[in-house]
Amino acid sequence: MNFKQAIDAFKSSGDRTIINYIMAAVENDFMSDRTRDRVKDGTASGGIRIELEHDYEYVSYSIRAMRELLMRHVEMEYDEEIPELDNFQRLLSRIDYDFDIEFNGEIYGGNGDRISYYKITPELFADLEKHMDEIEEWFPDYEYRYFMRLFARFKAVEESRRAEVTNRKQELEESAVKALEYALKYVDISKSEKEIVKYINLTFKSKLADDEIKRNGMRRIQRQAGIKRQSYVVKPYFPEDSDYAIIGRSINLSVLTKGQREFIRDVSAIIEEDKKAGDTSNYSCDIDGEVIISRKYIAEKLGIREDLVRKKLERIKKKL
Template sequence: MENNIQRLIYAFQTQGDRTIIRKITEYMSEDLHLDSNRKVTQNGKITLSFDDHLAFIAYRINALRYMLFQTERFRVNSYGLDFEDLYWYRKGIRQGLGYDLTPEDGFTAYFEHYDEIRDYLDSTTFSQLGEFIRCYILYLNDAQTIRDARKDTESSVIIPALEYALSKVNTSRSVKEIVRYVNRAFLTEFTRIQMEMNGTKRLGRQVNGSYRNVYVQPIYREGDAWRMIFGDEVSEVGVDTALSHLTTKQRELVDSLYAVIVDDFKGEQTSDRYKVDENGMYRIKFRYMAQRIEIEESNLRKRLRTIQEKISRLSSD
């Protein structure tokens, strides 16, 4: 029977009632990819058929979650384990010595009866068993880490993105419009949160009159503070040479800027304090920097431009 999706969303928006989130997450735990839910039209287009419109939202979330969990961060068994080997090792040791090699207890029997198992097996098989157990223990540790990461991702990315989408949708729209909007808003917020967690920045750019997004991974390397102050040409001139050509007042200014930048990046306080260009390189935000060193923004711009022009002339000499 179809849920009253408008009523559930309205209850969430006005009363904080999380029934709709619980229902969607329950659908997410089901296998929504069953053939009974999928139909293929004559032109080859795949359509979905669910009794409850909330299942369409869950299906879309599961598709994104599946793609996320295929990334390197969530991969399991990178050790080349053949899990069928465990069955044969356990069977052989159990029949021959009466001990059971169970991964649930960390293969305790292997370590407690190490000498006896070594004497029972030929040297090659014993060596292979030891390597298998070593890799299996690493696999178990990785698997638990990944399960924790998946659980954390659901609570820190998927649920917040769903909450955002449900909080923004207009409940006066039709059910189909609501589902379409929620799916679209979820994707937008899901992407935003993921980028924020990964440190990726989205830059808006005008290209030939049209707007496009550019995604970059910011980079901060040793020495970048001087590049942010002097400009890119400092790599040709050298920091020591650049500093030696400054007046006393100019040196005081760049020392103040350098101290702020180093302190910010040491404490990883950079998200709203610096700009990022299309190459992922950090740039100074003059308003923020002027506040930090307590001078007028226009004055900072003028003085720093003078310094950078001086360094640029040095690089061209």
């Protein structure tokens, strides 16, 4: 099957050949491809041009680029502000320079005073373990014990980070497949291969970005801005005063009827319960992320009709 036929097979019968091809090719070493080149495209960093053998590989390349971008925050980069990391790096430098013990440590920086910064990797710890007898001989007893404490601590941190990377890659692969299925479902195969690839990549990126937004507790909302609809990505949050999550302003209970006060207290109780649980699923939000409770949700929780909820709130607003 060619590219279009494989997509059509997925659309018509659910044949996953095209998805399997695309996801397998994601692991190709695109960075080493001899045709890969940076070109001027009007952006500050420029664009990338690459010539690939198969049409589906352009989708794979796009997925790989998106994955690398999303994985940056979980890669094995260590903040120099981590407590005692400087001390660990200082002791590693002593082992390297003062004791002249060679170990598999990749240097990525330093301060110029015979103190280097070594990447924290499994290879670093595995190689240091081979030299522990020699290291123990060189360090004074108290300093060796301190080194071993830091060694165990940062080895555990590294293993935790590695597990996070593995889990995150798995999550991204699952999200990528879902986003790819969505894009393939709606692509028009009467278009050219180039147009098909462009549509799949744009749709895939948008869908994956939305999935990432949800995963991080964010939300994409749209609001009218003049003649255009403006898209915002916000972090929903509960206001300190639950009144603002009901009508967007403070409520003076003294001007309300007994029934209206009871209604507001009941709704406030719902909001406070959700606030403790961190559940914003039944709330809309403004462009700052402040939530407003859904009228439908109020009706469901209180066991009354939604139109009655709307009328109660309208009457309350008129009294304020």
